[in-house]
Amino acid sequence: MVLRVANVIEEGKLGGPQIRIMRVAAALIGRVDTLVVMSRDNSGAFYEKCVALGIPCRVIALTRITREWRVAIAYVALFPSEVIKLARLFRCERIDLVHASGGSWQIKAVIASQLAGIPCVWHLNDTLMPGWIRWLFRAVQPLAAGFIYTGQRVKEYYGRYVTNNRPSAIVQPPVDIHEYDPESPPCVDEEPADLFGDGFVIGTIGNVNPVKGIETIIRAAALLNNSGRFVRVVVIGPVFQRQRHYADHLKVLADQVGLNDICFLGGRADVRPILKRVDVYVCASLSESWGMSLWEAMAMAKPVVSTDVGDVARYVVDGESGFVVPVEDSEAMAERIGRLIDSPELRQRIGHAARNLAAEFSPENIADKTLEIYDRVLASSRCRGLRP
DSSP states (O other), X not given: OOEEEEEEESOOSOSHHHHHHHHHHHHXXXXXXXXXXXXXXXXXXXHHHHHHTTOOEEEEOOOOOOSOHHHHHHHHHHHHHHHHHXXXXXXXXXXXXXXXXXXXXXXXXXXXXXXXXXXXXXXXXXSOOOHHHHHHHHHHGGGOSEEEESSHHHHHHXXXXXXXXXXXXXXXXXXXXXXXXXXXXXXXXXXXHHHHTTSEEEEXXXXXXXGGOHHHHHHHHHHHHHTTOOEEEEEESOOOGXXXXXXXXXXXXXXXXXXXXXXXXXXXXXXXXXXXXXXXXEEOOXXXXXXXXXXXXXXXXOOEEEESOTTHHHHSOBTTTBEEEOTTOHHHHHHHHHHHHHOHHHHHHHHHHHHHHHGGGOHHHHHHHHHXXXXXXXXXXXXXXXXX
């Protein structure tokens, strides 16, 4: 009998967790029937990609935690009915295991699984949350039957709050090196070479917000320009309404430090053509559990320079498969990028090593790890009498 799993995420907007859900669910087809349950808001792209991959999904009304007071009031008012709705869905779909995705603030699936009498594995993927979110996690965590941590630092961040000895595993997000292959033609017709010209391009991908540390990239690029190594900075990612002020701040900063060649491209359906043109990929995050865009750039055989966030330094060998620099250290970042500018041979060698490293996190390998923790959680739940 094939295991039935409900993978629930309260944020419908397409991003790293949503991509991870799809890649793992697709790799588990035949071994696990995954039902993806997503919020109705902003879920159009996520839903379409699930359908294209043949992954069953349900779109339901799930409000999210936010600073917008009207939405926050709705979250509190609708919380009981939405939890009950999830519990009924789990029972109707004869779910064996609930996978609560999206991080520590997404608690509805955890509580609903308890109401439905179904074990739940909680997927944690961040290392920087407000105190009240950590308090909320601490209060709800006893309801989870097990935990998946995106990386070692995530486990260290949340492990101190986890009581009792329950199954857990570190399971990294998958990287599809067949989809992200520098030798394969992109599926979207874009001409990034025409946008960037022949200059040296450094790029970063992600929703534009303060956690991404784009200030560090701007200052590093200004230092490079002052040294005579002229670069173009390309930022790929949407600017949502609540981050408009921050995006304006970045443009002002670029003007202040004399960086004239910076381009905010906005969100892209397919980033591979741009990655193919980028000479060096940069991750300047202040906090990151894993950084899927970084690993996708590595799969594209791009040399990377990353701040020491998440588990990057545990896998990237400095100077061999990439460079790792301290958080907010624009001088160190400029120095490492400068080395890559000066040596095309070094760029090629590090890019090749980066792709080989990314291959370790194929969807098939990550699916195997995911199924293993599913089995351990179910076995533990049966031993504790939580499942028939």
